[in-house]
Amino acid sequence: MAESHGxxxxxxxxxxxxxGHKAPFPxxxxxTFASQLVSLLIAFVALYLIVSRIAAQKLKDESxxxxxxxxxxxxxxxxxxxxxxxxxxxxxxAASEAERxxxxxxLSVKLAEAEKTIASTREAAMSNVRGIAADAATAIVQxxxxxxxxxxxxxxxxxxxxxx
Numbered sequence: 001m002a003e004s005h006g007x008x009x010x011x012x013x014x015x016x017x018x019x020g021h022k023a024p025f026p027x028x029x030x031x032t033f034a035s036q037l038v039s040l041l042i043a044f045v046a047l048y049l050i051v052s053r054i055a056a057q058k059l060k061d062e063s064x065x066x067x068x069x070x071x072x073x074x075x076x077x078x079x080x081x082x083x084x085x086x087x088x089x090x091x092x093x094a095a096s097e098a099e100r101x102x103x104x105x106x107l108s109v110k111l112a113e114a115e116k117t118i119a120s121t122r123e124a125a126m127s128n129v130r131g132i133a134a135d136a137a138t139a140i141v142q143x144x145x146x147x148x149x150x151x152x153x154x155x156x157x158x159x160x161x162x163x164x
Contacts, residue, residue: 129162130158130159133158133161133162134151134154134155137149137154137157137158141154
């Protein structure tokens, strides 16, 4: 190599081989081209085998784990949904049962009031029936016999008839 910087005539470049001739770029050498293709093919086959056996198995394991986790979460979500549905159903049943009991209580109070009203109306009607029966019996006896019967005997006859 040359030591002087100003004189370029005797200088040899770093890329040149001795003797002034440049060596070709190694991948483009005709002598080694076939062996380079074979070694490239072997490297790609080895890479493919490594990826397909190791990396693909690892990816398959990861996808299986993700699928299993998804299925577990789905089962968990289903059970939570069923629990929420059962809880809601129980709350609604309890609310409807409470409403039904309240309604039954109100209806029983109204029924008791109605029964009291019916009983008082029946008593009033029965007391009127006795008076109407006594008046009718007096009118019938007076018309048939032509004599007005006394009130005591008519009441006695009506009471005996009403008792049975």
